[in-house]
Amino acid sequence: MHSLPIPTFQPRLKVLSREQALAIHTAALEILEKTGIKMEHEGARAMLVDAGARPFEGDWIRIPAYMAEEALKTAPRQIALYDQNGKKAMALADENFYFGTGSDTTFTLDLESGERRQCVLADTGRFARLIDGLDNMSFAMSMSNPQDVPKIEFIYVYAFAEMVKNTNKPIVFIADRRQDMAKIHEIACLVAGGEEALRRKPFLLNYSEAISPLRFPAHVVDRLIFCAEKEIPICLPSGSNAGGGAPVTLAGAMALGIAENLMGLIIHQMTRKGAPFLFGPNVSVLDMKSTVVSYGCPEWSLTQAALADMRDEIYGLPIWSFAGATDSKAVDAQAGAEAMLSIVTAMLSRCNLIHDVGYLEYGNTSSLEMVTIADELIAAALHLTKGIPVNDETLALEALDRVKGAGSRGIFLTDDHTFDHFQEALFLPELMDRSRYDAWMAEGGKDLYRRANDKARELLASHRLDPEMAPELAKEIDQLLGKL
Amino acid sequence: MDFTALSETIIKGNMDGAVKETQKALDAGSDPQQILDQGLIAAMDVVGEKFSQGTMFVPQMLRSAKTMQACVALLKPQFQAGTVSSKGKIIMGTVKGDLHDIGKNLVAMMLEGAGFTIVDLGVDVAPEAFVKAVADEAPQILGMSALLSTTMPSMKATIEALKQAGHRDKVKIMIGGAPVTSQFAKEIGADRYAPDAGSAVSEAKGVLAAG
Numbered sequence: 001m002h003s004l005p006i007p008t009f010q011p012r013l014k015v016l017s018r019e020q021a022l023a024i025h026t027a028a029l030e031i032l033e034k035t036g037i038k039m040e041h042e043g044a045r046a047m048l049v050d051a052g053a054r055p056f057e058g059d060w061i062r063i064p065a066y067m068a069e070e071a072l073k074t075a076p077r078q079i080a081l082y083d084q085n086g087k088k089a090m091a092l093a094d095e096n097f098y099f100g101t102g103s104d105t106t107f108t109l110d111l112e113s114g115e116r117r118q119c120v121l122a123d124t125g126r127f128a129r130l131i132d133g134l135d136n137m138s139f140a141m142s143m144s145n146p147q148d149v150p151k152i153e154f155i156y157v158y159a160f161a162e163m164v165k166n167t168n169k170p171i172v173f174i175a176d177r178r179q180d181m182a183k184i185h186e187i188a189c190l191v192a193g194g195e196e197a198l199r200r201k202p203f204l205l206n207y208s209e210a211i212s213p214l215r216f217p218a219h220v221v222d223r224l225i226f227c228a229e230k231e232i233p234i235c236l237p238s239g240s241n242a243g244g245g246a247p248v249t250l251a252g253a254m255a256l257g258i259a260e261n262l263m264g265l266i267i268h269q270m271t272r273k274g275a276p277f278l279f280g281p282n283v284s285v286l287d288m289k290s291t292v293v294s295y296g297c298p299e300w301s302l303t304q305a306a307l308a309d310m311r312d313e314i315y316g317l318p319i320w321s322f323a324g325a326t327d328s329k330a331v332d333a334q335a336g337a338e339a340m341l342s343i344v345t346a347m348l349s350r351c352n353l354i355h356d357v358g359y360l361e362y363g364n365t366s367s368l369e370m371v372t373i374a375d376e377l378i379a380a381a382l383h384l385t386k387g388i389p390v391n392d393e394t395l396a397l398e399a400l401d402r403v404k405g406a407g408s409r410g411i412f413l414t415d416d417h418t419f420d421h422f423q424e425a426l427f428l429p430e431l432m433d434r435s436r437y438d439a440w441m442a443e444g445g446k447d448l449y450r451r452a453n454d455k456a457r458e459l460l461a462s463h464r465l466d467p468e469m470a471p472e473l474a475k476e477i478d479q480l481l482g483k484l
Numbered sequence: 485m486d487f488t489a490l491s492e493t494i495i496k497g498n499m500d501g502a503v504k505e506t507q508k509a510l511d512a513g514s515d516p517q518q519i520l521d522q523g524l525i526a527a528m529d530v531v532g533e534k535f536s537q538g539t540m541f542v543p544q545m546l547r548s549a550k551t552m553q554a555c556v557a558l559l560k561p562q563f564q565a566g567t568v569s570s571k572g573k574i575i576m577g578t579v580k581g582d583l584h585d586i587g588k589n590l591v592a593m594m595l596e597g598a599g600f601t602i603v604d605l606g607v608d609v610a611p612e613a614f615v616k617a618v619a620d621e622a623p624q625i626l627g628m629s630a631l632l633s634t635t636m637p638s639m640k641a642t643i644e645a646l647k648q649a650g651h652r653d654k655v656k657i658m659i660g661g662a663p664v665t666s667q668f669a670k671e672i673g674a675d676r677y678a679p680d681a682g683s684a685v686s687e688a689k690g691v692l693a694a695g
């Protein structure tokens with residue numbers, strides 16, 4: 001007689017019941033049907049009205065629910081992102097999760113002096129290279145808004161070129177308008193070996209934003225349409241932050257953000273059926289003392305876990321989310337605590353594309369050390385999320401017999417079973433310090449920030465891309481930049 | 485006349501109560517300017533203090549400001565045209581290319597709560613539009629907001645445009661927004677910088693006190 005192996009339960013966080021998920025979805029559809037959207041893009045407005053939306057009061061339109069349901073049907077359930085060598089790197093679907101950095105911080109903590117200073121282009125390169133060298137980071141974003149670019153109106157093109165040169169992992173990028181986005185697309189085509197190759201194996205995803213409440217500026221819709229036409233994967237959260245752009249109660253903030261996302265999805269799928277769209281609003285909170293939009297609050301973790309439930313119950317589309325960030329100004333205990341809470345919950349709720357890892361100061365400052373620490377926090381969270389495999393080998397009754405047989409000196413540390421299994425059974429931290437006090441002091445008594453600083457420096461000095469960019473390609477990109 | 489009861493209702497954000505107290509004060513023959521200064525604006529000063537101490541939150545502060553506005557509306561007809569003195573006029577706007585407005589709106593509301601008259605030009609405001617508004621409205625202060633590194637240069641362009649048009653000396657310029665720093669304010673020749681709405685109010689008061 002053989003019995004089936006016992007499947008391993010992998011811990012999972014659920015925060016919405018089916019009834020709750022459906023009620024939020026219904027409210028979102030009601031917002032589209034009854035409240036309407038301010039659609040400032042004339043072409044999109046005409047297209048939507050043609051298809052059944054009703055115009056009112058200038059550029060406002062009301063959108064019947066069936067248009068949203070149709071768009072949800074044609075959008076693909078999986079978005080596959082490739083690395084720059086053409087290998088599939090991220091299968092954004094179902095319960096798969098991938099972590100990466102965030103976009104435009106104004107300041108960064110200097111690796112040498114520890115001072116908070118304005119970001120420069122070299123920082124964009126450093127963050128991309130660090131990401132390339134960290135095992136648990138899957139994609140790169142700019143992490144900086146470089147001050148030293150030759151032409152500020154093309155800032156996002158320079159940042160993209162810098163990322164492409166410093167990592168082979170997928171890239172999530174920002175653009176301001178159709179014109180700079182087209183340049184970024186040109187660079188991406190050079191890297192992928194042509195437009196068709198890029199279409200088949202995209203290594204990039206655009207992060208654009210509508211404006212809560214209910215506003216779709218023309219240049220944002222331009223980018224959305226451009227991405228749909230070229231099948232560049234895109235996400236379009238709208239910053240429906242509780243108490244700011246959206247109601248202070250999380251259900252209302254989610255309903256609004258989802259309505260806005262659905263509006264984006266409708267335009268996107270009408271432009272090109274089946275083009276890849278990453279779903280999800282950003283629902284954080286406006287802090288009621290400082291009035292910053294928080295990047296360390298528990299509410300954001302809660303709303304994205306809720307969104308994951310809505311994905312499972314209703315949408316079936318991969319989702320956009322955040323983790324590993326903090327409102328703290330320093331890489332300190334608050335930073336670690338806030339980062340870990342969001343990392344664990346994002347993983348336990350199986351969010352898909354998880355960005356903003358390494359943000360300090362509510363997204364105003366970035367830190368290479370913080371990214372490095374978060375990389376290990378992700379590894380720890382992963383260990384937790386894998387659960388406890390239960391089978392004869394892990395129950396280890398035979399090993400127990402052996403140790404018992406060894407008499408009074410019996411200890412599992414010396415048993416072969418330990419030798420065979422300790423590497424997968426245990427989490428073996430690298431940065432988290434468990435050394436004895438004297439050993440720690442002998443190493444300089446360094447706190448986590450200092451140890452992460454050491455590791456980041458070492459990685460930046462030693463890590464090589466596999467392969468580094470061919471000089472001819474780098475030259476072509478530089479020529480393109482020179483002509484901006 | 486004692487305005488303690490009126491001030492209390494403003495601080496609590498009790499709109500009906502505050503309007504009743506204001507009416508009572510008027511009926512008792514109090515001077516409208518005194519009601520404004522010692523009842524309403526004094527209450528908002530307390531609100532500002534409580535907020536800095538962390539015992540009041542932003543929504544409560546905004547409710548107090550709204551309550552105050554309702555009372556001001558009641559006072560307005562009591563003044564002969566031009567005799568009610570607001571603290572001063574401020575033009576506010578988010579600069580060209582920038583659509584972030586939550587911070588700008590908050591600053592505008594807080595300034596209004598502190599007794600300033602606000603002319604809000606909205607978002608994506610071109611330098612020429614700021615210049616025209618300064619010419620038309622003759623404000624004491626021009627407030628500009630930018631949340632993007634790419635739009636910060638537009639603040640400088642606006643200051644240049646004001647110089648060109650010969651209006652720079654007629655108005656004090658205050659700037660803010662997450663990526664903006666006091667260093668940047670100095671570089672572009674702005675007069676004041678504030679990192680948040682609360683300090684924007686003190687800066688604005690400071691400008692007027694300096695004359």
Ligand code: B12
Pocket residue numbers: 103104105106145174175207208209210211212213237238239241244245286290291292293294362363364581582583584585586587588590591627628629630631632633634658659660661662663677678679680681682684
């Ligand atoms: C909400 C938000 C949005 C919303 C804006 C909605 C709206 N109606 O305003 C949406 C989603 C539309 C948006 C869009 C974009 N955003 Co945005 N956004 C934010 C976010 C999360 C919060 C801003 C906010 O509202 N804060 C709350 C308010 C109350 O605070 P505040 O604005 O700082 O204002 C306070 C002070 O600065 C000061 N202040 C402000 N103005 C003034 C003026 C004066 C005169 C004074 C004295 C003081 C003052 O007082 C205010 C009150 O205390 C910030 C990150 C962050 N946490 O700050 C990014 C952020 C500002 N955005 C950013 C970016 C890059 C963008 C996009 C380009 C993203 C994209 N992928 O397209 C677009 C640009 C759109 C455009 N052309 O403007 C970057 C900017 C980086 C940079 N240095 O350039 C940030 C920093 C995020 C990041 N790290 O990447 N965004």
